[in-house]
Amino acid sequence: MTHRTLTVLPGGRTGAFPDGTLLIDALADLGAFPPTPCGGKGICGKCAVRVDMPAAEGPAGRSIETALACRTHLTRDLVVHVDRDPTARIRPPARLDPRARYGVAVDIGTTAIKIALADLDAERAVETDSFLNPQRRFGDDVIARITAAADESVRRRLAGLVRDAVATSVARTLADAGIAPDAVRTIAFSGNTVMLYLLAGLPVETLGAYPYRTPWRDIPLPPEETPLIPAFAHATSFFFPIASAFLGGDLVGGLALTLADGIDRNAFFIDLGTNGEMFLIDANGAVTATSCAMGPALEGMNISCGMTADEGAVVHCEPRGDGFDLEVLGGGPARGISGTGLVDCAALLVRTGAITNAGRIDPEAPRTLPAGLRIEERDGMRRVRIAEGVAITQRDVRNLQLAKGASLAAARILLDETGTDPADITTVIVAGTLGTRVNMDAFRRLGFLPDYPVAAYCASGNTSLAAAARACRDAAFRDSLRAARDRIRVVELSDRPDFNDRFLASLNFA
Numbered sequence: 001m002t003h004r005t006l007t008v009l010p011g012g013r014t015g016a017f018p019d020g021t022l023l024i025d026a027l028a029d030l031g032a033f034p035p036t037p038c039g040g041k042g043i044c045g046k047c048a049v050r051v052d053m054p055a056a057e058g059p060a061g062r063s064i065e066t067a068l069a070c071r072t073h074l075t076r077d078l079v080v081h082v083d084r085d086p087t088a089r090i091r092p093p094a095r096l097d098p099r100a101r102y103g104v105a106v107d108i109g110t111t112a113i114k115i116a117l118a119d120l121d122a123e124r125a126v127e128t129d130s131f132l133n134p135q136r137r138f139g140d141d142v143i144a145r146i147t148a149a150a151d152e153s154v155r156r157r158l159a160g161l162v163r164d165a166v167a168t169s170v171a172r173t174l175a176d177a178g179i180a181p182d183a184v185r186t187i188a189f190s191g192n193t194v195m196l197y198l199l200a201g202l203p204v205e206t207l208g209a210y211p212y213r214t215p216w217r218d219i220p221l222p223p224e225e226t227p228l229i230p231a232f233a234h235a236t237s238f239f240f241p242i243a244s245a246f247l248g249g250d251l252v253g254g255l256a257l258t259l260a261d262g263i264d265r266n267a268f269f270i271d272l273g274t275n276g277e278m279f280l281i282d283a284n285g286a287v288t289a290t291s292c293a294m295g296p297a298l299e300g301m302n303i304s305c306g307m308t309a310d311e312g313a314v315v316h317c318e319p320r321g322d323g324f325d326l327e328v329l330g331g332g333p334a335r336g337i338s339g340t341g342l343v344d345c346a347a348l349l350v351r352t353g354a355i356t357n358a359g360r361i362d363p364e365a366p367r368t369l370p371a372g373l374r375i376e377e378r379d380g381m382r383r384v385r386i387a388e389g390v391a392i393t394q395r396d397v398r399n400l401q402l403a404k405g406a407s408l409a410a411a412r413i414l415l416d417e418t419g420t421d422p423a424d425i426t427t428v429i430v431a432g433t434l435g436t437r438v439n440m441d442a443f444r445r446l447g448f449l450p451d452y453p454v455a456a457y458c459a460s461g462n463t464s465l466a467a468a469a470r471a472c473r474d475a476a477f478r479d480s481l482r483a484a485r486d487r488i489r490v491v492e493l494s495d496r497p498d499f500n501d502r503f504l505a506s507l508n509f510a
């Protein structure tokens with residue numbers, strides 16, 4: 001196989017990669033992680049790097065051109081300039097105390113990995129990094145990765161990709177803040193079951209086929225001589241316990257936090273991501289949980305103009321007069337739309353009739369559309385233009401419906417399983433991708449959940465990462481995770497023949 005050499009400047013790191021490797025993947029392997037808020041769709045422009053052009057290709061001798069790393073393949077040797085040397089040490093961010101002891105909290109999602117540093121002395125945590133899971137080159141979803149991991153060498157590679165990415169990210173944050181690596185005393189890994197198994201190097205085939213067996217519910221650490229992250233070999237590592245193949249450490253962390261907050265009756269919790277993981281604590285304090293596949297729509301990933309909540313993302317949309325206001329992160333022009341922006345826009349469009357309850361973009365709707373929105377047809381697909389270059393397509397609406405249909409059907413099954421009336425639920429906690437920024441009215445109007453008429457709703461952000469940060473610094477909380485896991489009764493939707501009918505009955509927006 002032909003290999004191409006990539007050199008990253010400044011710093012001069014070099015590696016050889018198979019011809020055709022995506023530049024963003026090669027950069028990640030060399031420890032350079034350009035931001036990728038749109039997930040590689042080529043719309044956000046954030047992954048742009050400067051590439052040395054050979055003399056023959058430049059207009060007048062050697063030149064430098066800009067290229068999107070998510071769209072460029074290595075088809076010749078390349079020299080790439082990134083904004084900063086991946087090995088360099090820069091000015092310390094003021095928010096991290098260089099004298100403190102730290103725990104590293106890691107939330108490994110199928111789509112993204114998030115990292116926080118927990119100050120063990122001041123009992124606070126700071127989210128320090130978030131990047132696309134580098135395993136995605138082996139497939140966007142867990143099933144693709146389970147299939148790829150059947151090959152022993154790929155399984156080792158999948159583990160290595162995440163371990164290296166975490167090590168690089170943490171080392172860089174510490175270096176930036178002038179913190180020595182031995183200040184890291186503990187590392188807590190939360191995430192879904194497949195991601196935690198892959199990180200630990202465990203076989204995953206039983207997780208991908210009925211009856212979805214989990215040979216380990218407490219994931220063993222590798223032997224001491226082969227530490228998970230050699231750069232922090234002296235830190236104590238810790239995996240969150242898992243409840244089932246589809247209810248991972250992230251859900252267990254959310255439950256432990258909920259119980260630690262004294263919420264132990266009549267509560268409903270959902271963690272929205274590529275999967276919707278949810279539990280219901282009934283009037284007797286019994287915990288029943290389930291999980292449904294939602295697709296990454298709310299993470300902005302299978303949405304045509306979707307991106308994470310980063311500069312240029314439409315994160316909110318509010319009706320105003322006969323028009324609407326868009327909130328764009330950073331205040332500049334809109335480049336894409338985040339999960340919260342999608343929820344707001346879709347709720348507005350459903351309310352005005354531009355999207356029917358059945359989810360069809362209605363070409364008759366222009367009469368009722370807020371000024372500034374426009375229904376148009378592009379490449380044979382109907383779409384609503386939100387801003388210059390940003391639109392919601394009919395396919396986007398369908399993907400949103402699939403997510404909300406699955407979530408609503410699964411939540412209704414939990415109510416049935418526990419004999420709970422929606423009016424009994426007093427607390428609803430929405431965690432995950434939509435973070436703390438979701439407009440709860442819009443979210444409720446779209447019907448992601450049954451209507452809980454008397455409940456107080458709260459958006460609690462990334463509870464998986466918050467639980468990992470707390471586990472780093474609170475031994476009692478760490479112990480409570482296993483106890484919380486052991487309280488869970490798991491309902492497998494694959495055992496529910498009525499799920500499909502309920503899913504279809506839950507697709508409409510009203």
Ligand code: FES
Nearest residue numbers: 042044045047070
């Ligand atoms: S990640 Fe490349 S343009 Fe957005």
